[in-house]
Amino acid sequence: xxxxxxxxxxxxxxxxxxxxxxxxxxxxxxxxxxxxxxxxxxxxxxxxxxxxxxxxxxxxxxxxxxxxxxxxxxxxxxxxxxxxxxxxxxxxxxxxxxxxxxxxxxxxxxxxxxxxxxxxxxxxxxxxxxxxxxxxxxxxxxxxxxxxxxxxxxxxxxxxxxxxxxxxxxxxxxxxxxxxxxxxxxxxxxxxxxxxxxxxxxxxxxxxxx
Amino acid sequence: xxxxxxxxxxxxxxxxxxxxxxxxxxxxxxxxxxxxxxxxxxxxxxxxxxxxxxxxxxxxxxxxxxxxxxxxxxxxxxxxxxxxxxxxxxxxxxxxxxxxxxxxxxxxxxxxxxxxxxxxxxxxxxxxxxxxxxxxxxxxxxxxxxxxxxxxxxxxxxxxxxxxxxxxxxxxxxxxxxxxxxxxxxxxxxxxxxxxxxxxxxxxxxxxxxxxxxxxxxxxxxxxxxxxxxxxxxxxxxxxxxxxxxxxxxxxxxxxxxxxxxxxxxxxxxxxxxxxxxxxxxxxxxxxxxxxxxxxxxxxxxxxxxxxxxxxxxxxxxxxxxxxxxxxxxxxxxxxxxxxxxxxxxxxxxxxxxxx
Ligand code: B12
Numbered sequence: 001x002x003x004x005x006x007x008x009x010x011x012x013x014x015x016x017x018x019x020x021x022x023x024x025x026x027x028x029x030x031x032x033x034x035x036x037x038x039x040x041x042x043x044x045x046x047x048x049x050x051x052x053x054x055x056x057x058x059x060x061x062x063x064x065x066x067x068x069x070x071x072x073x074x075x076x077x078x079x080x081x082x083x084x085x086x087x088x089x090x091x092x093x094x095x096x097x098x099x100x101x102x103x104x105x106x107x108x109x110x111x112x113x114x115x116x117x118x119x120x121x122x123x124x125x126x127x128x129x130x131x132x133x134x135x136x137x138x139x140x141x142x143x144x145x146x147x148x149x150x151x152x153x154x155x156x157x158x159x160x161x162x163x164x165x166x167x168x169x170x171x172x173x174x175x176x177x178x179x180x181x182x183x184x185x186x187x188x189x190x191x192x193x194x195x196x197x198x199x200x201x202x203x204x205x206x207x208x209x210x
Numbered sequence: 211x212x213x214x215x216x217x218x219x220x221x222x223x224x225x226x227x228x229x230x231x232x233x234x235x236x237x238x239x240x241x242x243x244x245x246x247x248x249x250x251x252x253x254x255x256x257x258x259x260x261x262x263x264x265x266x267x268x269x270x271x272x273x274x275x276x277x278x279x280x281x282x283x284x285x286x287x288x289x290x291x292x293x294x295x296x297x298x299x300x301x302x303x304x305x306x307x308x309x310x311x312x313x314x315x316x317x318x319x320x321x322x323x324x325x326x327x328x329x330x331x332x333x334x335x336x337x338x339x340x341x342x343x344x345x346x347x348x349x350x351x352x353x354x355x356x357x358x359x360x361x362x363x364x365x366x367x368x369x370x371x372x373x374x375x376x377x378x379x380x381x382x383x384x385x386x387x388x389x390x391x392x393x394x395x396x397x398x399x400x401x402x403x404x405x406x407x408x409x410x411x412x413x414x415x416x417x418x419x420x421x422x423x424x425x426x427x428x429x430x431x432x433x434x435x436x437x438x439x440x441x442x443x444x445x446x447x448x449x450x451x452x453x454x455x456x457x458x459x460x461x462x463x464x465x466x467x468x469x470x471x472x473x474x475x476x477x478x479x480x481x482x483x484x485x486x487x488x489x490x491x492x493x494x495x496x497x498x499x500x501x502x503x504x505x506x507x508x509x510x511x512x513x514x515x516x517x518x519x520x521x522x523x524x525x526x527x528x529x530x531x532x533x534x535x536x537x538x539x540x541x542x543x544x545x546x547x548x549x550x551x552x553x554x555x556x557x558x559x560x561x562x563x564x565x566x
Contacts, residue, residue, distance in 0.1 A: 148301035
C-alpha cells in the first residue's frame with residue numbers, strides 16, 4: 001500500500017480527481033473498503049495536513065483534498081456501515097465565532113477516516129455545554145478563528161467539569177497555531193495543529209477509553 | 211541623518227527609501243484600544259468618526275508610535291455591498307452572513323458606490339479629521355481589503371476556494387467588480403488625506419493558496435488594482451506566510467510587505483532584496499501574555515534580524531493588535547523601540563538569537 005500513498009497524495013494536491021480515483025480503485029482491488037481508507041486515504045491526508053503545518057502545502061489544497069476524499073469514502077463506506085467508528089461519541093463545533101471552514105475541513109477529515117460525529121454547527125458556550133451533556137459526548141472538537149472565541153473554551157471546559165462530565169476537549173484553529181501555550185491556558189485536553197492531527201489524537205484517546 | 215531627530219513621516223520615508231533613519235519606526239497598529247481610552251464599547255467607539263479621531267490621536271501619543279491607523283474593521287467594506295456587521299464586546303467586529311449566497315449572483319454583481327456607504331464615509335471623515343491635526347508629520351495608513359481576499363467575506367471561504375478552482379469565468383467577473391470597488395475605495399481614502407493604503411491580501415499568502423495559483427490569480431489581481439491606486443501601498447499577509455512569493459509580491463508594485471511570525475525575519479529581509487520594505491512581525495496573539503521583559507526581547511529580536519540598512523517598520527504580524535493585549539506590554543514595546551531601535555544598531559553585532 002505504501003507505494004500508492006505517494007501518487008494518491010500527489011493527485012490530491014494537484015486536484016486531479018481522475019488520478020486520485022484510479023489510485024483509490026487500485027487499493028480497493030487489494031483491500032476491503034475500510035482497510036483502503038485506513039491504509040491509503042488517512043495516511044495521505046495526514047501527510048497533506050503535516051505539509052500545511054510547515055508551509056509546504058496551502059489551505060486550498062487541504063480543503064479540496066479533504067472534500068474529495070470525503071466523497072470517495074462516502075461511496076464505499078455509507079453512513080450506516082458497521083465499519084464506521086461510532087465510538088467514542090464525538091461532536092464538532094465552531095465556538096462563538098462565525099468562521100466554519102476549519103470545522104468543515106476537520107469534519108471531512110474525520111469522516112474520511114471512517115468516524116461518525118455530530119456536527120453542532122456554530123454555538124455559544126451555554127448552548128454547547130447543554131447539548132454536549134444531553135448527547136453524552138465524550139470527545140468534543142472545538143474550532144475557532146478568533147482569539148476571544150479561543151478564550152471562551154475555558155468556560156466550556158469549566159462548566160463540563162463542574163457537571164462531572166468526562167468529556168475530553170480537542171481544540172484547533174488559527175489562534176492556537178500562534179500561541180503554543182493557549183490550549184493549556186483555556187483548559188483543553190489537547191490541540192491539533194491541522195485537521196489530520198484530529199484523527200490521530202481522537203484515535204489515541206479511543207485506546208485509553210473504556 | 212542619524213544624529214538629528216526626525217518626525218514620524220521623515221523616519222518612515224527614510225526607511226522606505228532603504229536608508230537608516232534616526233530610529234526604527236514603530237507601526238503599532240492598534241484599532242480597538244481607542245475604545246478603552248475613551249471608555250466606550252467597541253460598537254459605540256466605531257459609530258462616530260470623532261471617537262476614532264480622538265482615540266487614534268491619544269494612542270499616537272501614548273505609545274509614541276509613528277503612524278495613525280484609521281482602520282475600523284474589515285466588515286465595514288462588506289457593509290457597502292449590503293452585508294452586516296456583528297459587534298463583540300471583547301473582540302474585533304465581524305461580518306454577518308455572506309452577501310453572495312449563490313455563485314450565480316456574481317453574474318449581475320455591481321460594485322457599490324463608496325460615497326453611498328455610511329460606514330465608508332465615516333472612515334473618510336476620520337482620515338480627514340486626522341489629516342487636519344497632523345498634516346504631513348505623521349503617516350496616516352488607510353486600509354483596503356484586496357479584491358482577491360474580499361470574497362472570503364462576500365461568499366465564505368469554502369465557496370470561494372471552490373469558485374477559484376472550478377469557475378474561472380465567474381471568478382474573473384467577481385474580480386472585475388471587486389477591483390473597481392477597491393480602487394475607488396483606496397483612492398477615496400488617499401483623497402481624504404491618507405498617506406498610504408494597506409492592501410490586505412492574506413488569501414494570496416502561501417498559507418492559503420499554492421505559489422503557482424498565486425501567480426495566476428492573486429498576483430495578477432494585485433497588479434491590476436495597485437496600478438490604479440494613486441498612492442503608495444503596503445501589501446499585508448495578515449500573518450499568513452509569504453517567503454516563497456516575496457519577489458513576486460514586490461513585482462506588483464507595492465512598497466511594503468507585512469510579514470508573519472511563522473517565518474524567519476532575517477530570511478524575509480534577505481528575500482526582500484531592498485525592493486520592498488518589511489512590516490512586522492511581532493506575535494499579536496502571544497502578546498496577550500507577554501511580560502514587559504519578553505516584549506523587550508521580542509522587539510530586540512525583530513530589530514536585530516531586520517533593522518539594519520533601513521527598509522523595516524516594527525509592528526505586529528497581523529495588522530491589528532488584539533483587544534486582550536494589555537497596556538503594559540504595548541508600553542514596553544514602545545520603550546524597547548526607543549532604547550534598542552536607535553541607529554546605528556551597533557548592539558546587533560553582539561546579539562544572538564535565543565539570548566533575547
Ligand atoms: C485570510 C484571513 C483573513 C481574510 C478572510 C477572513 C475569513 N476567514 O473570514 C480577511 C482579509 C477578510 C480577514 C479579515 C479579518 N481577520 Co483575518 N485572517 C486571515 C488568515 C490569514 C487565515 C484565516 C482563515 O480563514 N484560515 C482558514 C482556516 C480554516 O484556517 P485555520 O483556522 O488555521 O484552520 C486550520 C487548522 O488550524 C486546523 N483546525 C481548525 N480548526 C480545528 C479544530 C480542531 C479540533 C483541530 C484538531 C484542528 C483545527 O485545521 C485547519 C486546516 O488545516 C488568518 C491568519 C492565519 N495565518 O491563519 C487571519 C486571522 C484569522 N484574522 C484575524 C482577524 C482578527 C481578522 C478580522 C477580525 C480583522 C478585523 N478587525 O476586521 C477580520 C474578520 C473578517 C470577518 N470574517 O469578519 C485573526 C484572528 C485572531 C484574533 N486576533 O482574534 C487572525 C488569526 C490573524 C492573527 N494572527 O491575529 N482575515
